[in-house]
Amino acid sequence: xxxxxxxxxxxxxxxxxxxxxxxxxxxxxxxxxxxxxxxxxxxxxxxxxxxxxxxxxxxxxxxxxxxxxxxxxxxxxxxxxxxxxxxxxxxxxxxxxxxxxxxxxxxxxxxxxxxxxxxxxxxxxxxxxxxxxxxxxxxxxxxxxxxxxxxxxxxxxxxxxxxxxxxxxxxxxxxxxxxxxxxxxxxxxxxxxxxxxxxxxxxxxxxxxxxxxxxxxxxxxxxxxxxxxxxxxxxxxxxxxxxxxxxxxxxxxxxxxxxxxxxxxxxxxxxxxxxxxxxxxxxxxxxxxxxxxxxxxxxxxxxxxxxxxxxxxxxxxxxxxxxxxxxxxxxxxxxxxxxxxxxxxxxxxxxxxxxxxxxxxxxxxxxxxxxxxxxxxxxxxxxxxxxxxxxxxxxxxxxxxxxxxxxxxxxxxxxxxxxxxxxxxxxxxxxxxxxxxxxxxxxxxxxxxxxxxxxxxxxxxxxxxxxxxxxxxxxxxxxxxxxxxxxxxxxxxxxxxxxxxxxxxxxxxxx
Amino acid sequence: xxxxxxxxxxxxxxxxxxxxxxxxxxxxxxxxxxxxxxxxxxxxxxxxxxxxxxxxxxxxxxxxxxxxxxxxxxxxxxxxxxxxxxxxxxxxxxxxxxxxxxxxxxxxxxxxxxxxxxxxxxxxxxxxxxxxxxxxxxxxxxxxxxxxxxxxxxxxxxxxxxxxxxxxxxxxxxxxxxxxxxxxxxxxxxxxxxxxxxxxxxxxxxxxxxxxxxxxxxxxxxxxxxxxxxxxxxxxxxxxxxxxx
Numbered sequence: 001x002x003x004x005x006x007x008x009x010x011x012x013x014x015x016x017x018x019x020x021x022x023x024x025x026x027x028x029x030x031x032x033x034x035x036x037x038x039x040x041x042x043x044x045x046x047x048x049x050x051x052x053x054x055x056x057x058x059x060x061x062x063x064x065x066x067x068x069x070x071x072x073x074x075x076x077x078x079x080x081x082x083x084x085x086x087x088x089x090x091x092x093x094x095x096x097x098x099x100x101x102x103x104x105x106x107x108x109x110x111x112x113x114x115x116x117x118x119x120x121x122x123x124x125x126x127x128x129x130x131x132x133x134x135x136x137x138x139x140x141x142x143x144x145x146x147x148x149x150x151x152x153x154x155x156x157x158x159x160x161x162x163x164x165x166x167x168x169x170x171x172x173x174x175x176x177x178x179x180x181x182x183x184x185x186x187x188x189x190x191x192x193x194x195x196x197x198x199x200x201x202x203x204x205x206x207x208x209x210x211x212x213x214x215x216x217x218x219x220x221x222x223x224x225x226x227x228x229x230x231x232x233x234x235x236x237x238x239x240x241x242x243x244x245x246x247x248x249x250x251x252x253x254x255x256x257x258x259x260x261x262x263x264x265x266x267x268x269x270x271x272x273x274x275x276x277x278x279x280x281x282x283x284x285x286x287x288x289x290x291x292x293x294x295x296x297x298x299x300x301x302x303x304x305x306x307x308x309x310x311x312x313x314x315x316x317x318x319x320x321x322x323x324x325x326x327x328x329x330x331x332x333x334x335x336x337x338x339x340x341x342x343x344x345x346x347x348x349x350x351x352x353x354x355x356x357x358x359x360x361x362x363x364x365x366x367x368x369x370x371x372x373x374x375x376x377x378x379x380x381x382x383x384x385x386x387x388x389x390x391x392x393x394x395x396x397x398x399x400x401x402x403x404x405x406x407x408x409x410x411x412x413x414x415x416x417x418x419x420x421x422x423x424x425x426x427x428x429x430x431x432x433x434x435x436x437x438x439x440x441x442x443x444x445x446x447x448x449x450x451x452x453x454x455x456x457x458x459x460x461x462x463x464x465x466x467x468x469x470x471x472x473x474x475x476x477x478x479x480x481x482x483x484x485x486x487x488x489x490x491x492x493x494x495x496x497x498x499x500x501x502x503x504x505x506x507x508x509x510x511x
Numbered sequence: 512x513x514x515x516x517x518x519x520x521x522x523x524x525x526x527x528x529x530x531x532x533x534x535x536x537x538x539x540x541x542x543x544x545x546x547x548x549x550x551x552x553x554x555x556x557x558x559x560x561x562x563x564x565x566x567x568x569x570x571x572x573x574x575x576x577x578x579x580x581x582x583x584x585x586x587x588x589x590x591x592x593x594x595x596x597x598x599x600x601x602x603x604x605x606x607x608x609x610x611x612x613x614x615x616x617x618x619x620x621x622x623x624x625x626x627x628x629x630x631x632x633x634x635x636x637x638x639x640x641x642x643x644x645x646x647x648x649x650x651x652x653x654x655x656x657x658x659x660x661x662x663x664x665x666x667x668x669x670x671x672x673x674x675x676x677x678x679x680x681x682x683x684x685x686x687x688x689x690x691x692x693x694x695x696x697x698x699x700x701x702x703x704x705x706x707x708x709x710x711x712x713x714x715x716x717x718x719x720x721x722x723x724x725x726x727x728x729x730x731x732x733x734x735x736x737x738x739x740x741x742x743x744x745x746x747x748x749x750x751x752x753x754x755x756x
Contacts, residue, residue: 019602022595022602023598085614086610089610090606090610093606144621151701154701160696160697161634161690161699162632162634162699164632165632169741169743217599217603218603220603221607225607225610225611228611229611240740241740241741242622243621243739244621244624244739245620246618246619246620246621247615248618249613249615250613251610272533
């Protein structure tokens with residue numbers, strides 16, 4: 001599977017790197033696909049409420065009211081209609097890219113199965129929402145979609161009388177039917193919103209809104225598109241005629257030609273089979289997880305820093321159970337834990353300034369506890385005395401592939417697993433500098449590892465790096481695995497800077 | 512196929528909710544186990560839990576205001592400011608182009624020009640496999656008073672056979688079983704046949720009386736089909752038989 005994922009992942013990494021230069025990491029749409037899809041939903045919802053004011057829920061009036069909006073009041077209701085369509089299309093577009101991106105980055109297995117699995121439901125509801133909207137226009141396209149949908153349902157063979165006969169000929173439909181359609185087109189999107197909430201429910205502090213600048217840019221894009229190419233209807237529906245040429249909205253209607261060609265049974269097989277395949281993908285094969293973090297109560301003071309930093313809500317703070325003088329203690333929910341180690345990095349008791357025998361943290365990864373981490377750091381310091389210790393993550397630039405003199409590497413699941421006290425320790429123990437090399441900004445595999453590390457280095461978040469640590473001996477590189485050259489160049493430049501720094505120190509010592 | 516549901520425009524909402532019916536139980540199970548359960552049955556006393564949550568967030572927000580050190584994060588806006596704006600416009604225009612194009616292009620030809628369509632749509636119950644008969648007085652007497660229906664009818668109905676000829680050539684032939692668990696409902700046909708526009712002779716025959724019933728309903732009529740016309744062959748249940756619309 002990884003052989004399939006890696007090429008696509010590289011395409012994404014390259015595209016993201018390029019767009020980072022254009023938008024900056026925060027505004028980069030490829031790094032904001034989920035939030036942009038959410039934003040598209042809000043635009044569709046808002047414009048939908050507006051155009052509902054002008055919409056007439058009757059067989060004869062539906063088409064005419066949409067035509068009025070499109071042509072007579074093109075400057076407002078017409079633009080709103082276009083925004084409604086294009087934002088819905090945009091939601092499909094961004095959702096599909098989001099799906100492929102998460103798949104290619106292997107962000108769907110392990111504890112992430114939940115978001116992936118619920119995402120499959122989101123897909124169904126998004127399509128149901130969009131297609132029910134197309135019926136309301138009641139033009140030839142609506143006729144085609146309505147009949148196609150009904151014939152598709154008939155292929156299930158569970159209805160006594162084919163439901164498509166409701167669209168048999170002129171006069172088959174009543175105004176009440178359009179009231180029902182409006183009801184569907186309001187409530188299915190509400191279900192969709194609910195499913196979207198469920199989709200992000202297991203993530204701690206989920207980001208559902210894009211940055212303001214990105215939102216403004218996307219809105220402007222949709223408005224310009226609506227003015228340049230307004231959404232228009234086909235001719236009015238006529239059940240006595242069969243539509244010939246149709247300008248399908250391919251974002252929503254890509255399955256209809258397949259239905260025409262293969263029939264309902266094959267399409268059900270494709271839709272249900274495809275959904276099931278998607279739904280079980282997180283377990284094909286299942287992610288082999290390392291052991292989840294464990295809390296050592298004698299060392300946990302219940303400070304809550306790990307609770308605050310965990311990007312997946314895997315830690316809760318509960319009342320003390322061991323009778324120590326602290327009021328709370330941390331508790332790990334293994335089912336939510338990605339084993340990133342961020343909690344270890346945030347632990348107020350994770351300090352390397354102790355004898356090896358006493359090295360125990362309040363919360364620790366059993367497979368990579370801070371004793372082992374201290375050992376790795378000590379080895380790195382021994383390999384490159386006075387040189388640079390590069391601390392990298394498993395998903396950023398490959399730090400261990402660098403072969404530079406006076407440089408040693410330590411690789412962690414996430415750079416934020418490194419407690420800032422370890423940086424202090426490395427420099428105290430003679431490291432010339434510490435280079436933190438993690439995932440690209442806004443592209444952290446564990447959502448907030450990069451941001452947390454930056455906040456800790458800047459002193460904006462506990463545990464922060466002590467003031468005494470010389471900042472000029474710390475450098476960060478946020479890059480993807482394909483940006484080996486960026487890490488290489490940064491390390492070389494850091495060596496040069498450190499050399500100058502050491503020369504200055506020697507000069508001042510001479511004086 | 513047996514009939515589980517009878518869908519009409521009034522209750523058609525279920526059609527679009529069908530995916531929810533399929534995924535619903537699984538979805539609810541997931542929802543319950545990973546979210547709702549904690550809302551309804553928090554792992555500890557709710558008030559205590561909420562107090563802890565509140566205390567944590569207040570504590571954390573206070574700590575976040577602390578500052579120390581002079582580390583500044585790297586700047587990513589490496590390219591020229593104006594070039595960036597231009598780049599953003601180009602990228603967003605590209606996205607708009609994709610949205611604008613594929614929302615209505617390429618066009619799809621559903622039916623070839625010069626073609627019309629004949630739609631056979633009927634729903635009609637076949638004859639009973641065993642005809643109804645009058646109960647004898649002894650039979651009636653043996654039944655409970657509230658069950659003494661004069662006629663005794665079995666439920667099963669014959670499947671219906673329909674055959675359609677266009678200009679003497681068979682274009683459709685099929686058989687539909689009665690719906691329902693006891694095969695006591697209507698048999699239904701819904702078929703679309705694409706035909707060239709122009710003059711044709713349509714003949715449709717129906718047998719609803721079993722293998723030895725022969726043709727019980729028939730219609731033969733000359734029709735002129737305009738291009739793109741949708742001609743419906745329906746069936747009146749009031750005894751008038753087939754109709755064209």
